[in-house]
Amino acid sequence: xxxxxxxxxxxxxxxxxxxxxxxxxxxxxxxxxxxxxxxxxxxxxxxxxxxxxxxxxxxxxxxxxxxxxxxxxxxxxxxxxxxxxxxxxxxxxxxxxxxxxxxxxxxxxxx
Numbered sequence: 001x002x003x004x005x006x007x008x009x010x011x012x013x014x015x016x017x018x019x020x021x022x023x024x025x026x027x028x029x030x031x032x033x034x035x036x037x038x039x040x041x042x043x044x045x046x047x048x049x050x051x052x053x054x055x056x057x058x059x060x061x062x063x064x065x066x067x068x069x070x071x072x073x074x075x076x077x078x079x080x081x082x083x084x085x086x087x088x089x090x091x092x093x094x095x096x097x098x099x100x101x102x103x104x105x106x107x108x109x110x111x
Contacts, residue, residue, distance in 0.1 A: 049089070
């Protein structure tokens with residue numbers, strides 16, 4: 001019985017991709033929509049850069065004041081905050097490069 005089942009079962013080598021050749025594109029909604037989206041995203045990116053820069057400068061100020069007054073606990077807190085906000089600034093500033101790299105890798109992998 002099992003021998004007849006095994007001979008009648010066929011397994012396809014690969015399933016057909018129903019979205020083959022489909023790529024995301026916001027041009028469908030028109031040039032005005034695309035321009036508005038780019039403007040909004042650019043504004044948000046600039047706002048985040050400003051906020052992260054302000055946090056970095058504030059943490060550097062806390063660190064400097066703590067060093068000047070000799071508060072060892074506050075020195076460590078200010079240094080940690082400056083490191084975290086510096087890494088956050090680098091990530092926000094390099095967001096386009098990071099996202100572009102991820103998209104290039106997925107395109108190269110054929111995903």
